[in-house]
Amino acid sequence: xxxxxxxxxxxxxxxxxxxTPAASYKEISPQIPPLPxxxxxxxxxxxxxxxxxxxxxxxxxxxxxxxxxxxxxxxIDREPGSYQLTTGEDPGQSLSLQLxxxxxxxxxxxxxVGLAGDxxxxxxxxxxxxxxxxxxxxxxxxxxxxxHHSTRSPDVS
Numbered sequence: 001x002x003x004x005x006x007x008x009x010x011x012x013x014x015x016x017x018x019x020t021p022a023a024s025y026k027e028i029s030p031q032i033p034p035l036p037x038x039x040x041x042x043x044x045x046x047x048x049x050x051x052x053x054x055x056x057x058x059x060x061x062x063x064x065x066x067x068x069x070x071x072x073x074x075x076i077d078r079e080p081g082s083y084q085l086t087t088g089e090d091p092g093q094s095l096s097l098q099l100x101x102x103x104x105x106x107x108x109x110x111x112x113v114g115l116a117g118d119x120x121x122x123x124x125x126x127x128x129x130x131x132x133x134x135x136x137x138x139x140x141x142x143x144x145x146x147x148h149h150s151t152r153s154p155d156v157s
Contacts, residue, residue: 025073025134031144032075040080040099042107044122045073045134049111056109056120059086060097066141068109073134074141087120095122106130 066074
């Protein structure tokens, strides 16, 4: 990854963090839009690890999907089909995804130690474990629509 690309990713991560208040999944879950029946949703997340300051770019089919730091997550909705999720240039840093309509998948980014340094591997998590693991994590995706839950009755004139 060249220096310009790395700088762009770090700037994007700073922008996303500045625009989105640090809120856990539990706190933002009412704002997460329901998954359309014709779409699939993929949650991408990192639990706490020793590379606390390292922002990690995640691509799907070569396009930047999001940037995560430890203890954070984002999600993306996609049409059903086959996708390649990558966290680096090495083939071992990719995961093939087959998505079906209405399906939610969870991809955890695990840190590994290699000869050239640490790297991250996307690992498919089962739906139950993934749903539990994202609960305390901070949302780092694009801003979500506000949901207002009013207990007042509407004014009738």
